[in-house]
Amino acid sequence: MEYTLLLIEKNNGVAQLTINSPQTLNALNSAVLGELECALYELDRDNDVKVVILTGAGEKAFVAGADIKEMAAMSAFEGQQFALKGQRVILMMEKMNKPVIAAVNGYALGGGLELALGCDFIYASQKARFGFPEVTLGIIPGFGGTQNLSRRIGVARANELIFTGKMIDAAKASEWGIVNEVFAPEELLPKAQETARSIARLGTLAIASAKNAIANGLNMGKEDGFRYEASLFGVLFATEDQKEGMGAFVEKRKAEFKGK
The missing domain is CATH 3.90.226.10 (2-enoyl-CoA Hydratase; Chain A, domain 1)
Structure with missing residues (x-):
């Protein structure tokens, strides 16, 4: 447009x-x-x-x-x-x-x-x-x-x-x-x-999840917010970005995130 x-x-x-x-x-x-x-x-x-x-x-x-x-x-x-x-x-x-x-x-x-x-x-x-x-x-x-x-x-x-x-x-x-x-x-x-x-330059999926956790958690009770955070935390372990980020840390190199 x-x-x-x-x-x-x-x-x-x-x-x-x-x-x-x-x-x-x-x-x-x-x-x-x-x-x-x-x-x-x-x-x-x-x-x-x-x-x-x-x-x-x-x-x-x-x-x-x-x-x-x-x-x-x-x-x-x-x-x-x-x-x-x-x-x-x-x-x-x-x-x-x-x-x-x-x-x-x-x-x-x-x-x-x-x-x-x-x-x-x-x-x-x-x-x-x-x-x-x-x-x-x-x-x-x-x-x-x-x-x-x-x-x-x-x-x-x-x-x-x-x-x-x-x-x-x-x-x-x-x-x-x-x-x-x-x-x-x-x-x-x-x-x-x-x-x-x-x-x-950082993991876009992680940034999106963090924004989501903060924004939605404010409308929940604290324990519900904790559970919601944990669910998003867990989901990120199924992403390529998590494998790349942690792999790069272990291998002492710069991570290259792809948003996947």
Whole structure:
């Protein structure tokens, strides 16, 4: 599929997916969400892609939010459908068998922060700013923000950020546990690429199983999570990657994983 609002670059097992609408600060409207849904579907099924980096074009914004001009005229039903469309994109990233890294280069507000929270972890520029301004518009986060933020940083801090509509900088976002690491602006994408390439060299089946165990285990009791982890652990012993990884360790050579 050809994309008009996204850029996709693939290299050494890493796909960089860029929301490319800097004139609107990469705002999420129905068209952007539709292209994201298609792109994520394709990338998840591309065996040459091991890791995805999600970022925004330009220096000002990762994604400055959802498109308020589009939302302003929506009915209650249309608003619900728009939220569900955004949630489908978030859930696709969470359920992908491949890690998705957010590289937040500027504003990540509203739907932009929700998009970042749907990634497996977040790297941020020192210029990045985070927030949920929805209550200042008379609405609430609708792309899973109330659920994902509270699970990531705890209810009290999620309440503060969502109830006040305030914006926090990258340092505060790191302190609160929203962001993994903060980099100088010119280092952000190179560092994200470096991490992505290091992951891409590892066993893709093991990475997928680890992502699956963490995500699904959070919705289980601890003992059920332990059993689920053990089942995935056992299944991996039937793979060629496990034989290669352990064989390479014993033979003191570098493993060459094939995702089988």
